[in-house]
Amino acid sequence: xxxxxxxxxxxxxxxxxxxxxxxxxxxxxxxxxxxxxxxxxxxxxxxxxxxxxxxxxxxxxxxxxxxxxxxxxxxxxxxxxxxxxxxxxxxxxxxxxxxxxxxxxxxxxxxxxxxxxxxxxxxxxxxxxxxxxxxxxxxxxxxxxxxxxxxxxxxxxxxxxxxxxxxxxxxxxxxxxxxxxxxx
Numbered sequence: 001x002x003x004x005x006x007x008x009x010x011x012x013x014x015x016x017x018x019x020x021x022x023x024x025x026x027x028x029x030x031x032x033x034x035x036x037x038x039x040x041x042x043x044x045x046x047x048x049x050x051x052x053x054x055x056x057x058x059x060x061x062x063x064x065x066x067x068x069x070x071x072x073x074x075x076x077x078x079x080x081x082x083x084x085x086x087x088x089x090x091x092x093x094x095x096x097x098x099x100x101x102x103x104x105x106x107x108x109x110x111x112x113x114x115x116x117x118x119x120x121x122x123x124x125x126x127x128x129x130x131x132x133x134x135x136x137x138x139x140x141x142x143x144x145x146x147x148x149x150x151x152x153x154x155x156x157x158x159x160x161x162x163x164x165x166x167x168x169x170x171x172x173x174x175x176x177x178x179x180x181x182x183x184x
Contacts, residue, residue: 004135005142006159007048008152008178011058012036019091020084020115022150025056035175036062036146045071049139053146054079063146073146078131081148085118111164121164128154152178 012032016024028036045051045067053063055075063073087095095103095115105113111121128151135143145151152172157164159180172178 003181004139006132006135006145006155006180007142008145008147008155008180009036009039010147010149010152010172010174010176010178011054011062012175014058016089019089020087020095022081022084022088022119023056024089026058028058028062032058032174033062036066037175039175039177040066047142048144049141050074050135051144051146052076052079052135054081054148054151056080056148059146059148076131078127079145079147079151082121082124082150082154083119085115087115087118124150125154125158125164129158132158149174152176155180 011028012035013029014021014026014032015029016026051063051067051071052074053059053076055077059079060073060075067073084090087099090098092103099116102113102116106115114120132155149172153167153170156162156170156172156178157167
């Protein structure tokens with residue numbers, strides 16, 4: 001049986017800059033496009049059995065462009081970034097001014113303390129696990145997911161059987177490409 005290999009490309013820098021960027025649908029900057037192209041340097045769509053992307057434009061627009069007309073990109077809502085709720089689109093400094101206790105609780109224990117109106121981290125992990133389970137049922141070989149930093153960090157934990165606390169220790173810079181195999 002062939003093991004599913006998953007490559008994950010993080011989107012590049014967006015027009016919103018550094019902030020809690022979850023459901024906010026920000027476009028890539030020119031530098032962001034370049035970062036993603038560099039992340040996939042030496043690769044071509046034909047190297048993959050399937051290409052999936054988050055439906056947010058910072059992922060979907062690049063995915064469709066890179067894949068070209070001959071390759072189908074499947075948009076999967078389960079690959080959306082973590083939803084920061086009321087904090088979405090704000091910087092950590094802005095949130096610290098508005099809700100320092102809430103921000104502190106979130107940083108200390110995000111599994112039990114989500115942002116107001118935000119997604120519970122267990123729900124985020126569950127939707128990503130469901131996505132991986134679906135990929136395993138439908139694909140063997142190599143799949144590309146064009147997605148977000150939080151998605152990549154969570155999948156790092158899920159696919160390597162690591163505790164959630166390791167999520168924030170894993171680097172997922174803009175435009176970076178990550179290679180995972182399901183080791184569950």
